[in-house]
Amino acid sequence: TCRAGHSILLITLIEDRGEYKSFVDIAVENNYKFLPVQLTAPKDILLKRFRERIKSAKKAGSKISVTDENLFLKNMSRKFFVPDNTSKFDSSKQSPEDIVGEILKLLN
Numbered sequence: 001t002c003r004a005g006h007s008i009l010l011i012t013l014i015e016d017r018g019e020y021k022s023f024v025d026i027a028v029e030n031n032y033k034f035l036p037v038q039l040t041a042p043k044d045i046l047l048k049r050f051r052e053r054i055k056s057a058k059k060a061g062s063k064i065s066v067t068d069e070n071l072f073l074k075n076m077s078r079k080f081f082v083p084d085n086t087s088k089f090d091s092s093k094q095s096p097e098d099i100v101g102e103i104l105k106l107l108n
Contacts, residue, residue: 008032013080020081035106036083039099041092046076 014020020036027034041049050072057064066072087106089099 013078014082016081020083033107035103036086037103038082038086038088040088040090043076045092047073 010023014023024034026032047069050066050069053064054067057067066075087103089102091099094102
């Protein structure tokens with residue numbers, strides 16, 4: 001994909017500094033801009049959203065990857081590597097459109 005010149009949006013949780021460096025190296029090697037971004041929200045908001053996704057999936061007859069609330073909470077408590085230069089946005093305080101607008105400004 002990089003060699004074909006396609007834009008990439010990597011959505012992942014980064015385990016450690018080594019994994020982060022691998023992503024940065026790939027970006028540099030392919031002349032990509034690498035912008036780490038973290039979307040956050042308070043735990044109660046995330047849990048409410050999770051429950052709404054479960055309800056919505058059941059209603060639509062579709063499946064989502066995690067349906068167990070205890071597993072969701074366990075996953076949410078895991079610690080991941082967040083680089084110092086990460087731009088952070090609280091999705092409980094900003095709309096998706098506003099967050100995207102700010103990220104686009106950072107990319108330009």
